[in-house]
Every structure is written in structure tokens, then in C-alpha cells.
Amino acid sequence: xxxxxxxxxxxxxxxxxxxxxxxxxxxxxxxxxxxxxxxxxxxxxxxxxxxxxxxxxxxxxxxxxxxxxxxxxxxxxxxxxxxxxxxxxxxxxxxxxxxxxxxxxxxxxxxxxxxxxxxxxxxxxxxxxxxxxxxxxxxxxxxxxxxxxxxxxxxxxx
Amino acid sequence: xxxxxxxxxxxxxxxxxxxxxxxxxxxxxxxxxxxxxxxxxxxxxxxxxxxxxxxxxxxxxxxxxxxxxxxxxxxxxxxxxxxxxxxxxxxxxxxxxxxxxxxxxxxxxxxxxxxxxxxxxxxxxxxxxxxxxxxxxxxxxxxxxxxxxxxxxxxxxxxxxxxxxxxxxxxxxxxxxxxxxxxxxxxxxxxxxxxxxxxxxxxxxxxxxxxxxxxxxxxxxxxxxxxxxxxxxxxxxxxxxxxxxxxxxxxxxxxxxxxxxxxxxxxxxxxxxxxxxxxxxxxxxxxxxxxxxxxxxxxxxxxxxxxxxxxxxxxxxxxxxxxxxxxxxxxxxxxxxxxxxxxxxxxxxxxxxxxxxxxxx
Numbered sequence: 408x409x410x411x412x413x414x415x416x417x418x419x420x421x422x423x424x425x426x427x428x429x430x431x432x433x434x435x436x437x438x439x440x441x442x443x444x445x446x447x448x449x450x451x452x453x454x455x456x457x458x459x460x461x462x463x464x465x466x467x468x469x470x471x472x473x474x475x476x477x478x479x480x481x482x483x484x485x486x487x488x489x490x491x492x493x494x495x496x497x498x499x500x501x502x503x504x505x506x507x508x509x510x511x512x513x514x515x516x517x518x519x520x521x522x523x524x525x526x527x528x529x530x531x532x533x534x535x536x537x538x539x540x541x542x543x544x545x546x547x548x549x550x551x552x553x554x555x556x557x558x559x560x561x562x563x564x565x
Numbered sequence: 566x567x568x569x570x571x572x573x574x575x576x577x578x579x580x581x582x583x584x585x586x587x588x589x590x591x592x593x594x595x596x597x598x599x600x601x602x603x604x605x606x607x608x609x610x611x612x613x614x615x616x617x618x619x620x621x622x623x624x625x626x627x628x629x630x631x632x633x634x635x636x637x638x639x640x641x642x643x644x645x646x647x648x649x650x651x652x653x654x655x656x657x658x659x660x661x662x663x664x665x666x667x668x669x670x671x672x673x674x675x676x677x678x679x680x681x682x683x684x685x686x687x688x689x690x691x692x693x694x695x696x697x698x699x700x701x702x703x704x705x706x707x708x709x710x711x712x713x714x715x716x717x718x719x720x721x722x723x724x725x726x727x728x729x730x731x732x733x734x735x736x737x738x739x740x741x742x743x744x745x746x747x748x749x750x751x752x753x754x755x756x757x758x759x760x761x762x763x764x765x766x767x768x769x770x771x772x773x774x775x776x777x778x779x780x781x782x783x784x785x786x787x788x789x790x791x792x793x794x795x796x797x798x799x800x801x802x803x804x805x806x807x808x809x810x811x812x813x814x815x816x817x818x819x820x821x822x823x824x825x826x827x828x829x830x831x832x833x834x835x836x837x838x839x840x841x842x843x844x845x846x847x848x849x850x851x852x853x854x855x856x857x858x859x860x861x862x863x864x865x866x867x868x869x870x871x872x873x874x875x876x877x878x879x880x881x882x883x884x885x886x887x888x889x890x891x892x893x894x895x896x897x898x899x900x901x902x903x904x905x906x907x908x909x910x911x912x913x914x915x916x917x918x919x920x921x922x923x924x925x926x
Contacts, residue, residue, distance in 0.1 A: 412589070412593050415589050415592050415593050415596070419580075419585060419588055419589050419592075423580045423585055423588065424578075427578065427584070428576070428578035428579070437584075441587065444588055445587075445588045445591050449591075449592050449595050449596055452592060452596040453596055477910075478685075497577045497578045497579070498574060498577055499573075502570065503570075503577055504574075506571055506573075506574035507574045507575070507577075507578075510571065510575070525568045525571050526571060526572050526576065539911060539913045540828075540831055540911075541830060541831055541881075543830075543879070543881040544827070544828050544830075544831055544880075546862060546879075546880040547827045547880045549862075550860075550862060550864065550880065551827075556571070
């Protein structure tokens with residue numbers, strides 16, 4: 408795998424935002440999310456297998472990033488939760504800010520599953536492969552996550 | 566909430582220019598190839614050889630703790646174990662068959678797991694039901710944890726395999742495969758689940774689960790059928806998100822307490838509930854049942870989970886129902902408590918080692 412500066416810039420341009428939003432939603436910390444994206448990209452540059460298409464490449468990177476986030480959550484390294492003011496920097500308006508705040512109030516496993524499904528458009532089966540859980544577990548997470556998000560959003564924003 | 570609202574909110578998260586530049590620079594610094602000149606290759610080859618030697622020595626040394634663990638478990642058998650040292654690596658985890666002891670119709674195999682990249686392997690590592698032992702002939706086997714060496718981060722297991730019919734296993738080949746393991750388990754004992762059981766009355770709704778996966782009882786004849794509480798939601802303090810108290814109530818004069826496990830097949834998170842009275846006396850259930858339900862995405866329960874091929878398009882929930890022989894008047898002042906085992910981490914991969922079953926003596 409070549410790893411010129413141009414290659415790195417290309418992959419950061421193509422996947423940087425995607426990986427960052429998944430990592431930030433999962434970890435709830437900007438600096439940790441940045442570290443997780445960086446680690447995923449280092450692994451990509453060093454060890455990425457041959458990809459059949461861009462979707463395959465994207466899914467591989469998401470899986471690596473999700474695993475890295477899980478490792479970081481487990482080790483509880485830093486993980487300073489984000490303040491509301493920090494979150495609002497990513498929101499275009501108060502409504503988006505409220506949704507983000509509600510989302511970040513959920514346990515990590517629901518945040519990641521909801522984001523991969525409703526934001527990134529991955530199917531239950533694809534998410535199960537990425538996060539290393541059964542399809543049943545992913546469905547349960549979606550079901551409960553939807554309910555929790557509705558409760559959190561309703562209380563704080565509606 | 567509208568899906569669109571969630572999508573728009575999350576899509577607003579983007580890397581800042583400064584973060585992007587830091588990432589590009591750090592990734593470049595850690596991955597860019599350095600040119601290797603011809604004259605340096607010989608030097609590098611020598612260094613590589615030295616490194617190999619240096620790496621082999623600790624590997625040999627690391628076998629010692631495993632052998633010591635074996636000796637602690639079975640000093641009589643440990644002296645007969647012979648080195649095998651065949652390994653497979655996946656997902657940054659190394660599985661190694663270190664020793665084997667073949668005698669008669671039995672093969673005892675000591676294998677180890679070690680995380681090469683982190684601390685996913687710890688002293689609570691459990692192969693769960695995710696290992697498989699393949700041989701050309703009919704064998705039965707089990708695999709038990711032997712111990713953990715904190716210095717090398719190595720968990721050791723002992724697989725004991727017996728040939729059916731008493732025939733010698735010598736000469737066969739065996740393949741030990743593993744596709745996932747659990748670790749970072751935590752035990753919680755004496756957790757107060759419900760502080761107040763006063764006022765628990767007759768269950769409002771009961772039903773007969775059609776897919777009972779297990780039952781145990783303390784004495785008397787085997788119980789024939791479970792009339793279970795219809796799963797609902799009960800506020801309670803349980804130590805894992807995938808465990809929930811889904812019902813408490815009297816059915817036919819007996820107290821039923823029901824707990825759900827939404828991720829049981831992946832986490833093995835489980836618990837045992839019991840009553841503790843005001844003087845600290847513990848009462849265990851007379852019967853416990855385990856059953857399974859499948860739910861459609863809208864939350865409705867599949868009428869019969871055994872039909873239509875089981876779990877397709879549905880989510881599985883395992884339930885444990887504890888049945889106590891205790892009268893309502895005795896329940897006043899009792900607390901519902903529990904002991905739990907919660908897994909912190911599921912690691913998946915594909916590890917496989919094939920080796921001959923050869924008698925070493």
C-alpha cells in the first residue's frame with residue numbers, strides 16, 4: 408500500500424468527515440474522536456486489504472474506526488464528555504443542537520447504531536458486521552435507541 | 566423524532582481544517598515509507614535475524630507460566646504434557662496450542678490466548694460456546710479456563726477430548742477453532758434490585774411461553790409447564806443495560822420474578838435473583854425457567870417463535886423467570902437481590918490450529 412502525502416490527503420478528504428462524525432458521536436469527545444480517526448487511517452495506510460469498490464472501502468474503515476472507539480471506551484482513556492456549547496458549534500440552529508444533545512445523552516451503543524442506520528444509511532446486517540453484534544442485537548438497539556432518543560428529545564427540546 | 570432531523574443534525578459534524586491538517590500530518594509521519602538503500606539491506610537483515618532471536622526467547626520463556634498453571638491444576642498430569650507450539654493470529658490476538666498430553670482415549674490440550682495489541686485478553690476471558698473441536702472420528706470434549714499470567718497477558722485453557730468407545734485417539738488430527746471470546750467480566754454480588762416488595766399482588770397478565778429453553782428446580786418432580794408473567798417494564802436497579810426486570814407478581818399463589826436478557830447470545834450477561842428478608846436471611850427460588858421470545862421491529866411479540874424459521878426479521882430476547890414459594894404476608898420487609906456476571910467485551914476473529922494427536926512418550 409503506497410502512502411504518499413497525496414494518498415493520505417485523498418483518503419482524509421473522502422472519509423475524514425464520515426469517520427469523525429461516527430467517532431465523535433460514539434466517544435463524545437473531540438480530541439478522542441480525532442485520535443480514533445487518525446488511528447483508523449494509519450491502519451488503512453498500513454494494512455488495508457484490496458477493496459472491491461468504494462462501498463467496501465468505506466465499510467472497512469467504519470469497522471476499524473468503530474473497533475478503535477470501542478477500545479478507547481473500554482480503556483476509559485480521557486473521554487471528557489462534550490459540553491453543550493461545544494456541540495452547538497456543529498449545529499446549524501437550535502433544533503439541530505437539541506437533537507445532537509439528545510443523541511449524545513444516550514448510551515454509546517445506541518448512539519453508534521442510530522448514527523450508522525439513520526444517518527449513514529447502513530442496513531441492520533451491515534451494522535451487525537461493523538460493530539460485531541448479531542442482527543437481533545442491532546435491531547434491539549435501534550428499537551430501544553429510537554425510544555430513548557424520542558424521550559430525551561421530547562423532554563429537552565419540544 | 567423525524568429521521569431527517571437526526572440526519573441533518575449529525576451531518577453537521579465535520580472535521581475542522583486544523584484537525585484535518587493534524588490528522589494528515591500525523592498519519593503521514595507514521596506511515597510514509599523511508600527509502601531503503603542497498604547497502605543498508607544487509608544491515609537490516611542482520612538486525613532482523615537478531616530481532617527474531619530476541620523474539621523467540623521471550624516466547625519460549627512465556628511457556629513457563631502456562632506450564633506452571635498446568636502444574637498447579639494437575640501436578641500428576643503436568644509432567645506428561647509435551648510442547649506443540651502451533652499458533653494462529655487474527656484481529657491482533659494470538660491463539661497457541663502450547664502443550665498436549667495424549668493418553669488412551671483422551672487428549673488433553675493446553676492452549677493460550679494473548680492480545681498482541683491491547684488488553685482484550687484478561688483473567689476473566691471465557692471462550693463461551695464459541696470454540697469447536699473437529700476431528701475425523703467421534704469425540705466429545707470440553708474446554709476449561711486454567712489461569713491467567715498477568716506478566717505476559719496470557720489466558721490459558723485446557724481442552725479435554727475423549728474418543729467414543731474407548732479407542733485410542735493417537736494418530737488422529739485435531740482442529741481447534743475459535744471465533745470469539747468474552748473478557749473483562751465483572752461479578753456483582755448482593756445487588757439490591759428492588760428495595761420494597763410490599764404490595765406485590767396477583768399478576769395482571771400471564772401466558773404460556775412456547776419456547777422454554779431450560780428449567781431447574783430444588784426438589785420434587787420435574788415441573789411440567791411454565792405459566793409466565795407477560796413481559797413488561799419494572800423500574801429496578803440492574804448492573805447492565807441488556808438486563809431488565811420485566812415483571813413481579815403472584816401466579817397461582819407463587820411469587821414470579823422475571824428478568825430479560827436482550828443480548829444474551831453475545832454477552833452471556835446473566836444473573837440469579839433471590840429474596841433477602843429484614844434479618845438478612847436469603848431465600849432462593851423453588852424453580853427457575855429460561856425461555857425465548859422474538860419480537861417484530863414494532864415491538865409486537867411473535868406468536869410462536871418456533872414457527873417461520875425462528876428469528877428472521879425479529880429480535881431475540883431471553884427471559885429468566887424465578888418462582889418462589891413465599892406467601893404475600895411473608896414478603897413484607899423482603900428485598901429482591903441478585904448476583905450478576907456482566908461481560909465487558911466481545912472479541913471476534915477466526916483462529917484455527919490443526920495438529921496431530923501423537924503420543925510423545
